[in-house]
Amino acid sequence: MTRKEWLDDDAGPVVRPFALIGGRARSSGDDLDLIALITTTGVSPRDRADISPEQATILELAADTASVADIASDLNLALGVVRVLIGDLQDQGLVRVRPPAQVAPLPSARILKEVINGLRAL
Template sequence: MSREHEWVDEEAGPVVRPYAVARGRTKPASSSALDLLATVASTGLPVPAKAELSGQHRRLLTAVSGQTRPVVEISSDLGLPVGVVRVLLGDLLEHGLVTVRPPRDKAVTATESLLQEVINGLRAL
């Protein structure tokens, strides 16, 4: 039996409580803002020898490998509470294994009226 399935019982679900996954921590070690809509990407760097990564850390790294995803989506896919994912991401940030970008400011995003103007301009060509 692989270690990945060691913590799951088919009928009962996860056997390990979320606070145990986060090693009793409730806040990430890094000071980076890990907003729900912040996007996370793997840096592709190898895991340092000094890093003590759990199976959940490795699952999280796999979830962001080759793509950029929001924190809330990662949490949903892994079936872990957002608070736990933030703690795990903080660990990965400390080791330089992921990058986190804050969510885009609403003032910077295009409005529907602006997009409509672009469409109209393209049609006029």
């Protein structure tokens, strides 16, 4: 997915990331994990004008399920910006966020302390 975002090598992006999200730093997407999976809900946006080109790209990527990190990489945008964009789509009911599956239970504090004490004893 290639898009021309650069006027020339020195100019930088045509639209600065903070402008894409209206200068907001917080949204309902703030708690998204890097490996959370994003999928579309199948609901169409009420008005395509309400969706930015970046959000339209997120919807295309999420049609096949994509992680937050993959979306940020494909869009070549900062993670914070992508989280806000995804949060807005989630608020509109256009995407569903599935937290990453926990592979194994976390070790208890007692086991971690024993490992640390064992390493110090070496």
